[in-house]
Amino acid sequence: MPSDYDKDAYPEPPRQTPIVDKQTTLPNPALILTKLFYYSVDLPVTTFRELVEGIHSGNKYNYYHQKFRRVPELTECTEGDYTCYYEAEMQWRRDQ
Template sequence: MADDKVDPDLPYNKFVFSVFKIFDRPVTYFKEQIVEPLHARNKHYYYHRRFRRVPTIDECEVDEPLCIFEANEQFRRDRSVDANILKILRNRKMECMMYNGPNAPQKCEKVTEDYEKASTNWFIKYGDLGAPANVVHAFMKQKHRMIWERRQIEQGTGKVLH
């Protein structure tokens, strides 16, 4: 069979195409006339929901509980997103290790490096805060880290003290 095209003029093929059209036309009509216009009108995908960014805790007034609450909720969402990203990277690393077996250290070097970098950054931002931590605790941790880093460098020289 050098030519794989279907000849629509053969009686058997005409019959098959007509049976196909009997089932396909109502479905295609329903999809094009009802489903697609509804999708075009309602373009909200729950898994792509984006929350507006709220002021951070350092932008809130001390006596403004609503701003503090919103900053805390923003912190919890960000922490959850970062934790899920870290979980995905960890799963990629483990799948690569399992798939490549003894060759994993060479083959999975990039995946492992990405995971290690992300886990280090996650620990810098959220580590040692514990489960009940809030945005104030995270802000204080950031402040203490900045002070510690500033004390490690000699003023004006940029050299690290030992």
């Protein structure tokens, strides 16, 4: 800056932005909508989900105990039946 800087023409900006203290009787509509959404949608859905998860936690189904029906062995599969080959191979691996 030049040495002949005129402080009256260009005052220094404030160091911090002042906090605006709004004095109003009307509440903030964003807060009202947020609370309305929370109590009308979020809270009931969360409560229902926790209730359902509590019920399901006692009735766990273990998929690794699934019973598979027996399929023909690899020697009994017709020639070119790749699905039968695959199922027979998987059954053989499960039986080991």
